[in-house]
Each structure stands twice: as C-alpha cells, then as structure tokens.
Amino acid sequence: MYYPQPQPPPSIPQGHRHCPRCTYPLEVRVQNDVTIDACRRCGGSFLDLGKAGRVVGEDADPHKWPKEVFARPPGPSWLRCPAGHGPMWSFVLGWEGRYVEIDGCGVCRGLWLDANEAEVLGSVTSQAKAESTRPGASKGTAAMVGLYLVQLATMMPVEVYNPVKRRPWLVYGLILSLIALFFIEMIFIAGVGPTVLQYTALVPVRLERGYVHTLITHAFMHGSIFHIAGNLYFLWIFGDNVEDRLGRLRFSILYLTAAVVGGLAHWIGNLHGTTPMVGASGAIAGLMGAYLVLFPRVKVWVVFFFVQFKLRAIWYLLVWLGMQFLLIFDKSSNVAWLAHVGGFAAGAALAFAMKGKGAPPPALAPPR
Ligand SMILES: [Zn+2]
Ligand SMILES: [Zn+2]
Known part of the structure; x- marks a missing residue:
C-alpha cells in the first residue's frame, strides 16, 4: 500500500543560516566528519538532526536523553530556528547539580548549543545514562551477573x-x-x-x-x-x-x-x-x-x-x-x-x- 510521504518543511540550507543570538551569518565547519553551523561571534553552534551524537557524544542525541535528565518540561524559547522554522523549544537538562539549557527546533529537530553548552550536555547525558544502568549492563547480561556475584563475594564497591x-x-x-x-x-x-x-x-x-x-x-x-x-x-x-x-x-x-x-x-x-x-x-x-x-x-x-x-x-x-x-x-x-x-x-x-x-x-x- 502506498502512503504519501509527508513533505519535509522547507529549510534554509547550510551556508545561508544566521545565528539566532546575534544574527551573524553562521559559517559551515566540519567537526568529527559532520558539518555544523557555527557562529564566529558568540561561539554557539547549530547541529542538524542526528549530528549531536557525532559531535558531542553518543548519548547527546535527543532521542537518547533519559527522562530523568529533564529538569523541567520543555517550554517556549526566545530563539528562532536557524533553518527557518520559527521559535524553538527550550529544554533544561540537569544531573547531579549541573544544568544546561538547550534550544531545539520542534520541526527539524536541530539543536542550538551556546558556546560552553556542548561539554555540559555531553557530561550530563552520559552521566545520567551511566547511572541509570547497572554495572556491566553495557557489556551484556553475563558481565552484569558476573559483576554482581563478585560484588556479593567481596563487598567491593563499583564506581558508577x-x-x-x-x-x-x-x-x-x-x-x-x-x-x-x-x-x-x-x-x-x-x-x-x-x-x-x-x-x-x-x-x-x-x-x-x-x-x-x-x-x-x-x-x-x-x-x-x-x-x-x-x-x-x-x-x-x-x-x-x-x-x-x-x-x-x-x-x-x-x-x-x-x-x-x-x-x-x-x-x-x-x-x-x-x-x-x-x-x-x-x-x-x-x-x-x-x-x-x-x-x-x-x-x-x-x-x-x-x-x-x-x-x-x-x-x-x-x-x-x-x-x-x-x-x-x-x-x-x-x-x-x-x-x-x-x-x-x-x-x-x-x-x-x-x-x-x-x-x-x-x-x-x-x-x-
Ligand atoms: Zn552568535
Ligand atoms: Zn528547524
């Protein structure tokens, strides 16, 4: 059966976008093999859908954010999507006393990161993910059970x-x-x-x-x-x-x-x-x-x-x-x-x- 694919909304292509903070033209930079739009003036950058995981770290992709990191529900942002989709949403993420406010577009799902936000976003999301999984869970059930038994026998702690x-x-x-x-x-x-x-x-x-x-x-x-x-x-x-x-x-x-x-x-x-x-x-x-x-x-x-x-x-x-x-x-x-x-x-x-x-x-x- 054929369903018509919804047309992607018209987007301003890379190279023609402007900084949502200072309206400066964004320049296209290559970082970790993906192209990002960076503002020379304020140091902010716009990452299209899927690029956050490549640039900031695997756990920084919005669909991998565990719900525990949302410090408050998303609200409207003052910033407009550099790809031309109108006002973005503001996400406040936090873990262990560190907070970061990220702006994301609800249409193209790109992320706007201010100058120092990438580092905090990376650490907040990977720490939240690491802390919500048991030791060894990333290496499979055998590793998880093994570590549990070792801990049971030795009473040794495992750093989260x-x-x-x-x-x-x-x-x-x-x-x-x-x-x-x-x-x-x-x-x-x-x-x-x-x-x-x-x-x-x-x-x-x-x-x-x-x-x-x-x-x-x-x-x-x-x-x-x-x-x-x-x-x-x-x-x-x-x-x-x-x-x-x-x-x-x-x-x-x-x-x-x-x-x-x-x-x-x-x-x-x-x-x-x-x-x-x-x-x-x-x-x-x-x-x-x-x-x-x-x-x-x-x-x-x-x-x-x-x-x-x-x-x-x-x-x-x-x-x-x-x-x-x-x-x-x-x-x-x-x-x-x-x-x-x-x-x-x-x-x-x-x-x-x-x-x-x-x-x-x-x-x-x-x-x-
Ligand atoms: Zn700027
Ligand atoms: Zn957008």
Whole structure:
C-alpha cells in the first residue's frame, strides 16, 4: 500500500543560516566528519538532526536523553530556528547539580548549543545514562551477573561514573611497583625467612629505636595475595580520579603523607608492640579520604544483603570509616584499623587544603 510521504518543511540550507543570538551569518565547519553551523561571534553552534551524537557524544542525541535528565518540561524559547522554522523549544537538562539549557527546533529537530553548552550536555547525558544502568549492563547480561556475584563475594564497591581526563600513569605505575615488590618480598621470605620483615615492616618497638624509614617502607609491602588484591582494587577505583584532579606531585605528597600518618596512628595505638604491620592500606585510605572531599556526589554501586544498589561515595566512605572505628575495639582482629583511620583523616585534610588550586569543572546555576 502506498502512503504519501509527508513533505519535509522547507529549510534554509547550510551556508545561508544566521545565528539566532546575534544574527551573524553562521559559517559551515566540519567537526568529527559532520558539518555544523557555527557562529564566529558568540561561539554557539547549530547541529542538524542526528549530528549531536557525532559531535558531542553518543548519548547527546535527543532521542537518547533519559527522562530523568529533564529538569523541567520543555517550554517556549526566545530563539528562532536557524533553518527557518520559527521559535524553538527550550529544554533544561540537569544531573547531579549541573544544568544546561538547550534550544531545539520542534520541526527539524536541530539543536542550538551556546558556546560552553556542548561539554555540559555531553557530561550530563552520559552521566545520567551511566547511572541509570547497572554495572556491566553495557557489556551484556553475563558481565552484569558476573559483576554482581563478585560484588556479593567481596563487598567491593563499583564506581558508577567518574571518567578521568588524563591517563592515571602514576596509579598504574604504583600498582605495578606494589605487585613487583610483593613478589620480591615473597622470594626473600622463601629464601631468608620472615625475619627480613623486621627491617621494612612497621614494628612499634623498632620504630621507637629509630627505624623511622619503616613509616614509609611498610606501605610498600603486603602480607598475602588477598591483602594486596584488595588494596590494589581500591587504589584503582579511587586513585585515578584523585590523581586526575590533584596532579601527580600533590597526589604523591598526599599518598606518602597518608602512609606516614597511618603508620604513626598505628604506633600510638600499639606502643612498644612487637607485631609487624605491613600494607598500603593507610596510604590508600588517604586516597579514599581525598575522594570523599573531591567527589562527594559521585555514586558507587554496592551489594549489601544480596541487594545491588547505588549510593553516593560520601555515604559509602563514611560507612566504611565508621566500620574502621568499630573494629578498633575488636582486639582479635589483625587488621591495622588505626592506620586506616589515620591515613583517611590525613588524606581528607590534605585534599581539602589542596583542592582549591585545581580547576573545578564548570557548573551552571540551576534554572529558576
Ligand atoms: Zn552568535
Ligand atoms: Zn528547524
């Protein structure tokens, strides 16, 4: 059967359009293999239907916007479609305190983006999409079930969405060094016996006799494969964003200071003790403290009593910290909880002092 196709409305072709803000002629530019209309004067640009996904990011295409990102229902806009379809619609999209107002044409479904809106639109829509899907969902059901079971068994959190702008080379290097040092340590213990630990592990009574270097060296050794695996996972989850935000120098200062403060806290709680303490946990707890200060709004997926749910990093980390405090009083435990709490506090305090110098992500005011 034949249905007449509705005729597309007459459109002003590219190269003849004008900026809806400043009436300047829009110039045709090629970006990511598609042609867009850009205003040289105000920096705004018009993207025809389907081009937002190519230019801004896959999730920026209007038909992929999840309904959760609409901060308020669409309303009339003051701007007119550059392709000649009259007044556009105004869409206010928001997620996690970041808002962006986009103008879209109801006829040709093109989008008008002001100068800095593309970046916010990309981050708002991809964050909303990532946060409304379970971990591994993008890789299929098997990955999703697998991650759930791993979380159930290990109680490890999975970060919901916190991309880094640069590759975290320092964290990668740290992970490789810790693995290498762990194997060297195992070879020494197999050859010489566990007495070698006396020189590099933190033994309170030896620290009192001047083994000050152990405040650092203990943080580069681990007691077992599970011990190092757990620590490296937390380093990988929380470390990359802290390195990204603070930079390598401040990250290194924070990491080593947290190791020393964690060691000192452990020493104060175990004066004249003779049991050796090893592990990067204090330093990594410092990264968790820093993460809490730098990214309190980011969410993590957790599995608790068989239920998988997401919660803000700040709540996860505060519960984690509370558990450390409770376990201080559990004398049968062999985990250095005081080192965790000391390292965490040092990391949070340093991140608080350092964060002002980094460039925070641009945030728009919420709509009125
Ligand atoms: Zn303009
Ligand atoms: Zn239009």
